[in-house]
Amino acid sequence: MARPRRVERKPALAVAVTVVFFAWLYLPILAVALFSLNDKKSLSRFSGFSLRWYDELVHNSALIDSLVASLEIASVATAGSLVLGTMLALGLERVTSRRGRVIGAVTLLPLVTPEIVTGVAALLLFTGVGLKLSMGTVILAEITFSIAYVTVIVRGRLAGVSREVEEAARDLGCTPFQAVRLVTLPTLVPALVGAGLLVFALVFDDFVLAFFTTGVDPQPLPVRVYSSIRFGVSPAINAIGTLMLLASALLIVAALVLPRLLGRGTSSLDLITGGRR
């Protein structure tokens, strides 16, 4: 880890691009947050501090319904994809046959399929079998999309757990099921917390899948926000947007940090960036 890194002097161009990049990344978001606190309707002149747009949100019952719906969708989808994704990760880690590799590849497909395609496919499946579009159909689609994330993160952690520990538990008299439950699962807790938070944030914010699979009422929050954005920009959207950004930023930060605090080893960040040595 601590390898002397005497590289050439700082490359001015790369550093300059990085500085501009960070400004470009944060400027639009900060502008949204700033003008959500404006006391006038203008999105270009800040005339005074006010919470009136937030007050407006709190009294918008349709919006609150959407928020509650999105929280429910994200909770159920997170629980479902954690269970299925962990089962899949455990199974794939140990079944090394050709069949296992095929299953592994299929489950990763949603990660490389454009979301619009997954959305269309889910819509056709649900209407084809006669399911009424509702929060339930959104949840089914979101679970399908999220399983891959859980599987990838949990497998990353599993790879670091030596299988001898499980063997030892078996030698001490555990049934295979007990060995998994008492030995393997506890070591997965940090990965599960990280994956759960990440999936919750992704599902809560997900627009495309929800857009294709939702019923009319209640609409998930991103779908409702999208229909108002289409008609233009307004400080009220700035307010809800600021809250959504803050909420998911907190979740993502927690997803990056908590696994590290809970146990040494890989966090989601390491997996995202290809791991640290």
Place this chain on the structure above:
Amino acid sequence: MAAEARAEARAEARTPRSAQRTWLWGALLALPTAWMVTFFVFAMAIVVLLSFGRTTNDGFPAFATSTANYRALWNDVYLELFVRSLLYALATVVIAVLIAYPVAYAIALHGGRYKNALIAAIVVPFFASYLIRMYAWKALLSDDGLVNSGLRKTGLSDGVTFLNTPWAVIGGLVYGFVVFMILPIYASLERLDVSLIEAGKDLYHGPVRTFFAVTLPATRAGLYGGVLLVFLPALGDFVSAQLLGGANTFMLGNLVQQQFNEGQNWPLGSALTVALMAALTVLMVVYLRATSTEAREA
């Protein structure tokens, strides 16, 4: 007695253990596999089937065996849209590389102890609401947005129409997906042995030649991965074009979305979806072939 019995039971269990184990792991795989087959593979199959379908007289989609939907795709309007989507996605990839490589390079090789914090500072906003980030651009670039009011105040211009231009849409796509370029390039730069660069400098003289002769080839895998990860979602996107563009900048995704939400021609929408997937698959296979041969030759 009890200990003896346990030892016996254990000895017994030892022989069929591998069988038992396979059974357990197989059982664990069954449910998620059934789920993915139902909700992903089977769902995709329905899209393909319906792409050969038709719309009944009372406006409902129905399965059939006609190629009319695919023939309907072959007209100037759709072809232009198809080419435009490809061009936008390619432009997005090129701009993303030009931004991502220097950023990843600066952070990986000169980030020092702030490396992880800087990467987190990039990752956090990118995984937070894509929709709100697109909205942020719309608010910033709109005719009475911050940029235009700044231009007017400084007297540089009476206002520029940014929205509804191709560059607004491409800018939105880059803003949306550039993180998928930064992360793999960063990962491969992290793994790069710095002594290679030092050796390169002794050999080739000058940082520029060293970069092209040593650093870039050594991080090719990350670069190739990033190109794929940006191209795929960019080609299928419809939110950027919907919010930042107009009818003249519509992409394939918008057309698909229209068929399912406004036009209500689901069979045609299915054919468009299949065409999109087919194009992506062909491009991916060609790309992976080309990059893996090149990697082997290197």
